[in-house]
Amino acid sequence: MTNQPDHDNSPLLLGIKLGTARTAVVSSRGYRQLTPSVVGYPRDIIAIRLLGKTQVFGDQALAHKSALVLYHPLRDGLAADSGKSNYNAGSELLQQIISEARQGESGDISAVIAVPARTSPAARQTLQQMAAQFCRNALILPEPYLVAYHLNRLANCLLVDIGAGGVTVCAIKGSAPLPQDQAVLPRGGDYLDQQLQALVNQHHQGLHISLTQARQIKEQYGYVGAAPEQVQLTLRAKGKPGLYDLTDELGAVCGSIVPEVVEQLASLLPSFDPEDQETALQHIYLTGGGSRIRRLAGMIAEGMHEYGPVRVSCVDEPEYGGAEGALQLAAELPPADWQEFGLANRLPEAGS
Numbered sequence: 001m002t003n004q005p006d007h008d009n010s011p012l013l014l015g016i017k018l019g020t021a022r023t024a025v026v027s028s029r030g031y032r033q034l035t036p037s038v039v040g041y042p043r044d045i046i047a048i049r050l051l052g053k054t055q056v057f058g059d060q061a062l063a064h065k066s067a068l069v070l071y072h073p074l075r076d077g078l079a080a081d082s083g084k085s086n087y088n089a090g091s092e093l094l095q096q097i098i099s100e101a102r103q104g105e106s107g108d109i110s111a112v113i114a115v116p117a118r119t120s121p122a123a124r125q126t127l128q129q130m131a132a133q134f135c136r137n138a139l140i141l142p143e144p145y146l147v148a149y150h151l152n153r154l155a156n157c158l159l160v161d162i163g164a165g166g167v168t169v170c171a172i173k174g175s176a177p178l179p180q181d182q183a184v185l186p187r188g189g190d191y192l193d194q195q196l197q198a199l200v201n202q203h204h205q206g207l208h209i210s211l212t213q214a215r216q217i218k219e220q221y222g223y224v225g226a227a228p229e230q231v232q233l234t235l236r237a238k239g240k241p242g243l244y245d246l247t248d249e250l251g252a253v254c255g256s257i258v259p260e261v262v263e264q265l266a267s268l269l270p271s272f273d274p275e276d277q278e279t280a281l282q283h284i285y286l287t288g289g290g291s292r293i294r295r296l297a298g299m300i301a302e303g304m305h306e307y308g309p310v311r312v313s314c315v316d317e318p319e320y321g322g323a324e325g326a327l328q329l330a331a332e333l334p335p336a337d338w339q340e341f342g343l344a345n346r347l348p349e350a351g352s
């Protein structure tokens with residue numbers, strides 16, 4: 001007898017994290033996928049011939065970027081005023097990731113969707129309507145809260161989500177965070193890439209690294225504090241290869257986020273009851289792709305030394321924390337209660 005996956009007729013649940021750079025999806029059937037939040041449309045008829053389709057998503061879109069017009073729908077927060085093409089691209093991206101997550105299964109889907117904490121109410125509303133086209137139930141919540149849910153730390157903790165589009169510092173106090181419990185810094189990983197590109201090109205005559213190269217260098221070698229090693233790379237200036245030392249530029253750029261994060265942690269700390277502040281300081285978590293910058297947790301802890309014993313840790317899988325928390329919540333809170341819980345959405349009964 002073969003071991004078939006047991007679908008037990010339970011409705012398919014999805015946890016989705018929509019991000020500026022990457023969208024993560026996990027399902028109640030064990031499906032997991034991380035996709036760049038990019039949609040590409042062929043530039044012309046030749047490009048359509050090359051690709052064999054009229055829209056391309058994620059890694060495939062990035063791989064063929066010269067043949068495509070690319071949209072990064074989450075970069076502008078999906079706000080209603082962010083433009084019709086951007087809206088359409090966002091909707092097609094959501095449809096695509098949900099359809100892949102189905103893995104051929106039909107039937108109703110309920111999804112909890114994590115969005116960046118800075119997402120405006122208008123953009124959330126837009127997203128709610130978008131999700132209603134593909135899901136029977138959808139609940140949209142800020143990513144840091146769902147990461148806290150995944151960590152099972154729903155009170156007295158501080159979360160720092162270092163994404164591509166921004167950094168959010170969030171005080172978790174037992175319920176979905178209010179605007180005053182969150183500090184949003186607009187300078188996230190994308191900003192670091194721009195800064196690194198500018199600094200490297202300025203310091204090394206004739207060298208012009210691209211934003212993609214800057215991001216790749218940051219992701220592979222990024223650090224704060226004392227350099228773990230010299231970062232010497234072979235790069236091309238005017239087509240000719242040469243060895244360049246980028247250690248100082250990388251340290252300066254990555255280190256620039258530390259003082260801002262420390263400042264926001266310090267400003268949110270007094271919002272906890274005085275008797276809870278010590279516990280909150282012991283539970284500071286870094287999440288989001290930027291939390292992988294080496295030595296970041298140590299430098300943030302050092303920056304907070306005036307506040308007594310502090311423990312800063314990085315979550316295990318920063319790429320998936322928001323989606324995993326979303327799936328957990330979807331499994332634990334019956335969809336019928338989502339309406340009351342937040343910005344919920346229900347489609348009319350089939351055939352009604």
Ligand SMILES: Nc1ncnc2c1ncn2[C@@H]1O[C@H](COP(=O)(O)OP(=O)(O)OP(=O)(O)O)[C@@H](O)[C@H]1O
Nearest residue numbers: 019020021022163164165166189219288289290292
């Ligand atoms: N190893 C790494 N070191 C440093 N930065 C990294 C690393 N891996 C990924 N990143 C950066 O993390 C960012 C993507 O993280 P994440 O997926 O959490 O963002 P997002 O959720 O798409 O963005 P946002 O939450 O701002 O909408 C990018 O800027 C990426 O370059």
Ligand SMILES: [Mg+2]
Nearest residue numbers: 019116143163
């Ligand atoms: Mg994010």
